Amino acid sequence: MAEFFANIPKIKYEGPQSTNPLAFKYYNPDEVIGGKTMKEQLRFALSWWHTMGGDGTDMFGCGTTDKTWGEASPEARAKAKVDAAFEIMDKLSIDYFCYHDRDISPEYGSLKETNEKFDELIDYIAEKMKADPSKKLLWGTAKCFDHPRYMHGAGTSPSADVFAYAAAQIKKAIDSTIKLGGKGYVFWGGREGYETLLNTNMGLELDNMARLMKMAVEYARSKGYDGDFYIEPKPKEPTKHQYDFDTATVIGFLRKYGLDKDFKMNIEANHATLAQHTFQHELRVARDNGFFGSIDANQGDPLLGWDTDQFPTNAYDATLCMYEVIKAGGFTNGGLNFDAKARRGSYTLDDIFYSYIAGMDTFALGLRAAYKLIEDGRVDKFVDDRYASWNTGIGKDIIDGKVGFEELEKYALEKGEVTDSLTSGRQEYLESVLNQIMFTL
Ligand code: XLS
Numbered sequence: 001m002a003e004f005f006a007n008i009p010k011i012k013y014e015g016p017q018s019t020n021p022l023a024f025k026y027y028n029p030d031e032v033i034g035g036k037t038m039k040e041q042l043r044f045a046l047s048w049w050h051t052m053g054g055d056g057t058d059m060f061g062c063g064t065t066d067k068t069w070g071e072a073s074p075e076a077r078a079k080a081k082v083d084a085a086f087e088i089m090d091k092l093s094i095d096y097f098c099y100h101d102r103d104i105s106p107e108y109g110s111l112k113e114t115n116e117k118f119d120e121l122i123d124y125i126a127e128k129m130k131a132d133p134s135k136k137l138l139w140g141t142a143k144c145f146d147h148p149r150y151m152h153g154a155g156t157s158p159s160a161d162v163f164a165y166a167a168a169q170i171k172k173a174i175d176s177t178i179k180l181g182g183k184g185y186v187f188w189g190g191r192e193g194y195e196t197l198l199n200t201n202m203g204l205e206l207d208n209m210a211r212l213m214k215m216a217v218e219y220a221r222s223k224g225y226d227g228d229f230y231i232e233p234k235p236k237e238p239t240k241h242q243y244d245f246d247t248a249t250v251i252g253f254l255r256k257y258g259l260d261k262d263f264k265m266n267i268e269a270n271h272a273t274l275a276q277h278t279f280q281h282e283l284r285v286a287r288d289n290g291f292f293g294s295i296d297a298n299q300g301d302p303l304l305g306w307d308t309d310q311f312p313t314n315a316y317d318a319t320l321c322m323y324e325v326i327k328a329g330g331f332t333n334g335g336l337n338f339d340a341k342a343r344r345g346s347y348t349l350d351d352i353f354y355s356y357i358a359g360m361d362t363f364a365l366g367l368r369a370a371y372k373l374i375e376d377g378r379v380d381k382f383v384d385d386r387y388a389s390w391n392t393g394i395g396k397d398i399i400d401g402k403v404g405f406e407e408l409e410k411y412a413l414e415k416g417e418v419t420d421s422l423t424s425g426r427q428e429y430l431e432s433v434l435n436q437i438m439f440t441l
């Protein structure tokens with residue numbers, strides 16, 4: 001089999017002093033941190049769409065990177081993509097991958113033909129996984145948003161035929177996920193939203209989206225699937241208003257429709273910032289509500305208002321992310337999927353390696369710093385102390401449900417102005433503690 005990256009060696013850990021661009025400075029896969037190897041904790045995944053298919057095309061220009069993998073026909077190209085993906089994963093020590101059905105194999109003349117060709121590719125991937133059992137599917141999904149039939153949505157389309165088509169497509173994508181032993185299936189509501197309420201029955205659309213998800217769960221469970229389903233929130237793009245706006249909105253939706261037992265969150269950093277939240281905020285909302293699942297690791301640009309899907313290089317955000325992951329008990333079925341693409345100007349195929357190394361090292365730094373932050377204990381202790389008034393006295397009585405408005409009025413009248421349980425928030429001090437920890441790794 002052809003080697004696609006003959007000039008790229010297997011990437012090794014050389015430590016923070018190394019200046020070798022093709023080496024990890026912080027990611028040392030087998031190093032044990034917090035009782036588990038970095039590899040087990042971080043569960044990095046390759047995103048098939050960006051890495052194998054994204055060629056830099058944007059609305060102002062054509063692609064800058066050749067992602068044809070040396071093949072002209074769609075069938076041969078799809079196969080070459082698999083070979084190249086496994087070579088990339090091997091050289092980067094990435095164990096997981098994620099895909100949309102159409103990243104693996106495109107649409108052909110009919111759904112029947114599309115399905116047959118897709119199945120062949122899934123079989124081919126299964127063979128590759130048999131040959132190298134370290135390679136695993138993190139999650140699968142269906143691309144129910146790019147074909148013109150999905151212009152008004154898939155599960156939320158006004159057309160029942162489109163809903164049926166989407167169901168058929170999702171059924172197949174679930175089959176492939178099960179076949180490859182995946183423990184995650186993602187719903188990202190590509191065009192599940194609206195442009196104007198003048199033409200939209202929002203209530204029916206949301207009911208239908210829940211119907212589609214319920215059917216997906218029922219079908220997958222009937223086939224023995226015991227993994228997680230994820231919703232990946234995003235507030236806008238491509239539609240003006242995406243229904244899965246943010247984690248809090250999605251949790252409300254899942255609870256309303258009784259889907260909360262089967263679904264968790266796949267949180268993407270760039271989607272969090274599009275919703276005017278921090279990445280950490282979204283993770284915290286998921287964790288506090290028991291919906292922490294998986295992560296699409298990328299970053300946006302503070303000056304741009306769209307999903308730039310940049311490789312994550314912000315170690316500060318990665319530290320706060322990994323802090324949440326550790327506090328949530330770590331990943332179970334989820335992981336860190338690099339839903340990220342090299343900039344259009346970083347156009348050589350070698351840039352795939354430079355960008356993954358940058359992203360992986362950033363999260364390795366984040367993991368190291370997050371553990372240090374927790375071991376150091378100053379921040380956690382500060383938070384505990386800040387809420388100390390809830391551990392005894394009136395605070396405890398409120399939590400225990402022993403008092404109501406009458407008792408609280410009496411207490412406040414007797415006590416007079418509040419003084420002793422009001423303390424400084426000390427934000428600047430805490431931020432400096434975080435800096436100190438991050439820069440004395
Ligand atoms: C797009 C989403 C998408 C999902 C998978 O903004 O991030 O790539 O992760 O459908």
Ligand code: NI
Nearest residue numbers: 232268296339
């Ligand atoms: Ni994503």
Ligand code: NI
Nearest residue numbers: 268270307339
């Ligand atoms: Ni995205």
